Amino acid sequence: MTKKAFNKIADGLTEAIAIARGEAKPAHLSVPSDNPPPLKRRGIVPTTPSMSLVDLANPTRFLGFSQRLLPFTWAVALGLLAVGLYMAFFTAPADYQQGDTVRIMFIHVPSAWLSMGCYGLMAIASLGTLVWRHPLADVTAKSAAPLGAAFTFLTLVTGSLWGKPMWGTWWVWDARLTSELVLLLMYLGLIALWQAMDDQGRAARVAAVLTLVGTINLPIIKFSVDWWNTLHQPASVLRLDGPTIDISMLIPLFVMAGAFTLMFAALLMMSMRNEILRRRVRTMELTAAGLGA
Amino acid sequence: MTAFLALVGLSARLSFGGRSGGALVGLVFFLAVVVVVPFAVGPDMNLLSRIGPAVLWIGALLASLLVLDRLFGDDRSDGALDLLRLSDLPLELVALAKGLGAWLATGLPLAVAAPFLGLLLGLSPNTVLSTTATLVVGTPALTMIGTIGAALMAALGRGGVMIAVLVLPFTIPVLIFGVSAAAAPAMAPAPFLAPFLILIALTLASLVIAPIAAAAALRAGLD
Numbered sequence: 001m002t003k004k005a006f007n008k009i010a011d012g013l014t015e016a017i018a019i020a021r022g023e024a025k026p027a028h029l030s031v032p033s034d035n036p037p038p039l040k041r042r043g044i045v046p047t048t049p050s051m052s053l054v055d056l057a058n059p060t061r062f063l064g065f066s067q068r069l070l071p072f073t074w075a076v077a078l079g080l081l082a083v084g085l086y087m088a089f090f091t092a093p094a095d096y097q098q099g100d101t102v103r104i105m106f107i108h109v110p111s112a113w114l115s116m117g118c119y120g121l122m123a124i125a126s127l128g129t130l131v132w133r134h135p136l137a138d139v140t141a142k143s144a145a146p147l148g149a150a151f152t153f154l155t156l157v158t159g160s161l162w163g164k165p166m167w168g169t170w171w172v173w174d175a176r177l178t179s180e181l182v183l184l185l186m187y188l189g190l191i192a193l194w195q196a197m198d199d200q201g202r203a204a205r206v207a208a209v210l211t212l213v214g215t216i217n218l219p220i221i222k223f224s225v226d227w228w229n230t231l232h233q234p235a236s237v238l239r240l241d242g243p244t245i246d247i248s249m250l251i252p253l254f255v256m257a258g259a260f261t262l263m264f265a266a267l268l269m270m271s272m273r274n275e276i277l278r279r280r281v282r283t284m285e286l287t288a289a290g291l292g293a
Numbered sequence: 294m295t296a297f298l299a300l301v302g303l304s305a306r307l308s309f310g311g312r313s314g315g316a317l318v319g320l321v322f323f324l325a326v327v328v329v330v331p332f333a334v335g336p337d338m339n340l341l342s343r344i345g346p347a348v349l350w351i352g353a354l355l356a357s358l359l360v361l362d363r364l365f366g367d368d369r370s371d372g373a374l375d376l377l378r379l380s381d382l383p384l385e386l387v388a389l390a391k392g393l394g395a396w397l398a399t400g401l402p403l404a405v406a407a408p409f410l411g412l413l414l415g416l417s418p419n420t421v422l423s424t425t426a427t428l429v430v431g432t433p434a435l436t437m438i439g440t441i442g443a444a445l446m447a448a449l450g451r452g453g454v455m456i457a458v459l460v461l462p463f464t465i466p467v468l469i470f471g472v473s474a475a476a477a478p479a480m481a482p483a484p485f486l487a488p489f490l491i492l493i494a495l496t497l498a499s500l501v502i503a504p505i506a507a508a509a510a511l512r513a514g515l516d
């Protein structure tokens with residue numbers, strides 16, 4: 001997108017915000033001016049340099065902030081990923097029972113953590129949408145859903161690949177596997193819900209209700225291996241009496257978890273940026289249609 | 294209270310009669326699902342009597358999804374939902390009343406029809422009894438969970454197969470405990486009471502949570 005086109009879109013959004021606040025009349029009611037005043041004079045962009053979470057609520061600020069943050073996030077994520085993969089393949093020992101297949105864990109477990117963490121993030125964002133009407137909350141929730149679905153899918157696939165040599169089967173109807181599959185279904189349902197809607201504001205609040213209802217599944221996944229005696233092994237990292245995994249495997253696992261989390265954060269920021277720009281284009285198109293009519 | 298009961302009655306009548314058949318279509322669909330199964334798995338009576346409770350539960354689950362499309366959709370399109378929202382009755386109670394009415398008209402008939410369909414599947418008298426009992430206490434949970442989906446879709450002005458996609462994952466716990474209690478007499482040492490009590494708990498919890506969620510969805514969609 002050219003800079004000129006982007007500025008035009010930004011102006012369209014600024015105008016829409018001003019109209020919504022009652023500060024300006026819709027363009028087609030007033031005489032359209034050829035030289036709209038720059039953003040700063042209208043007071044949309046705060047000129048104070050301080051940054052806080054509240055300031056980030058402004059999509060324009062978020063765009064600027066995330067643009068600066070993205071290269072660093074990617075750099076650290078890819079660096080950690082390289083280190084983590086090296087450790088996972090070369091320095092971490094093979095398991096005394098499982099042999100080299102235990103290395104699947106370094107992909108499987110971080111994906112599984114993120115598949116649930118992403119849903120937790122969406123649940124918090126949904127609260128933000130419903131309670132505070134935070135302008136970025138629904139963008140977060142919408143952008144996170146496909147990422148969460150991807151990590152859930154990755155968890156299921158790597159788990160299946162791990163299950164074949166260890167349990168002798170690709171799939172068992174075990175409590176944790178089943179609840180993870182249900183999580184995937186919920187992600188897909190939420191994506192379908194977002195896709196079905198034209199009115200994003202309304203879709204956001206409705207999807208938020210569904211997301212919060214689905215939060216019930218999270219503790220079920222986490223504790224399924226403790227509540228029911230299943231084929232899946234019980235929790236071995238996050239437990240009250242300390243991890244039962246040896247430190248030589250725990251360190252690569254945490255490095256990989258860090259890499260995956262940062263990768264998720266970077267992808268989420270990129271996806272949110274796209275969503276914000278997509279909405280601005282939409283506003284812009286609507287404004288243009290209003291002017292043309 | 295009078296308004297609440299009147300709304301339950303209205304919802305039941307609308308779901309029972311209605312333009313597109315209502316309860317009768319639900320029952321016929323239930324029968325059709327049960328009849329289709331022996332064609333798929335073969336007319337082996339031993340096998341059918343073993344999977345019978347599960348077949349009846351899946352039939353009831355699918356049949357109870359049928360009514361959801363119109364639960365709030367019709368009220369929204371003819372403006373009744375706006376009137377209900379303006380009434381003194383809280384929207385949560387409106388959702389509860391609509392759900393209960395829909396269950397009276399569609400869920401309860403399914404449970405009543407289950408013993409007769411159980412005969413087709415060769416269920417033992419004990420299994421017929423347990424299946425019917427689980428359906429009576431379990432179908433309210435199915436309908437109430439469905440109420441959330443119906444409210445979401447009505448709020449968005451959509452309907453159809455999307456409701457089933459959204460609702461089905463949430464009905465899995467009800468299905469698990471419903472079937473395990475229903476099939477308990479057929480699987481000799483399996484306990485009946487524990488899953489049955491959990492099923493009751495799920496129904497009671499859904500009676501509280503679903504109206505709140507459905508009302509939140511309706512509010513989100515109507516303003």
